[in-house]
Amino acid sequence: MKQIILDFYTYLGWAGSLIILICSLIAALAYRGKAGERYSIARHFVSELGERGVSRLAWVFNAGLIVGSFLLLLMMPGVEISLDSVWGSIGTAFGMLAALAFVFYASFLIHAGNVAKKQRALCSTPPGESADALLVDAVPGVDAGYFTILWFLVICAAR
Numbered sequence: 001m002k003q004i005i006l007d008f009y010t011y012l013g014w015a016g017s018l019i020i021l022i023c024s025l026i027a028a029l030a031y032r033g034k035a036g037e038r039y040s041i042a043r044h045f046v047s048e049l050g051e052r053g054v055s056r057l058a059w060v061f062n063a064g065l066i067v068g069s070f071l072l073l074l075m076m077p078g079v080e081i082s083l084d085s086v087w088g089s090i091g092t093a094f095g096m097l098a099a100l101a102f103v104f105y106a107s108f109l110i111h112a113g114n115v116a117k118k119q120r121a122l123c124s125t126p127p128g129e130s131a132d133a134l135l136v137d138a139v140p141g142v143d144a145g146y147f148t149i150l151w152f153l154v155i156c157a158a159r
Contacts, residue, residue, distance in 0.1 A: 002081055009078020016071030023064020024049060027057040050106065065106035073099035 027049040031039035034054060048054065049061040073096055080092035 005078045005081055009075045009082070012071045012075035012078070016068040016075060018068075019064050019071065020068035023060050023068070027055055027061035027064075030057045031055050047105075062106045066103050069099045069102035069106070073103070 024046070028039040031044075031049060033039070033044070033048075037043070039049065050058045050065065052058045055061065076092045076095040076099065079095060080088045082088070083091065
């Protein structure tokens with residue numbers, strides 16, 4: 001069983017990453033904001049690509065994020081086996097949590113229409129003012145970024 005996982009985990013990693021990248025690019029090319037503007041990484045959150053009612057190809061972005069993250073979730077046991085250390089186990093745990101968080105995040109985007117508005121409000125809260133009310137309704141997938149960073153750091157430490 002280990003050999004089968006080791007034979008395929010790199011393909012799962014490449015496939016998951018490429019699916020997310022390609023679906024994001026397709027959604028970005030077709031994106032027109034509420035004011036008719038094109039998508040710009042400098043002006044828009046990536047999650048706006050999955051916002052229904054604004055992004056014409058939100059379903060492509062969300063489906064790519066769900067499928068790609070699921071493939072990355074399936075890849076993670078191969079990372080643990082190939083590193084064969086405590087750090088590999090820790091990295092695998094964080095990687096699996098990150099992949100699951102992104103699957104749930106994309107599912108959340110499918111069912112929420114005002115994600116970008118909440119993110120903009122959260123990021124533009126003036127210093128000294130409380131953002132607690134916004135944090136209560138904050139996007140659950142934000143934690144996925146923290147898991148991704150921790151996963152990256154643990155994998156680097158394991159090498």
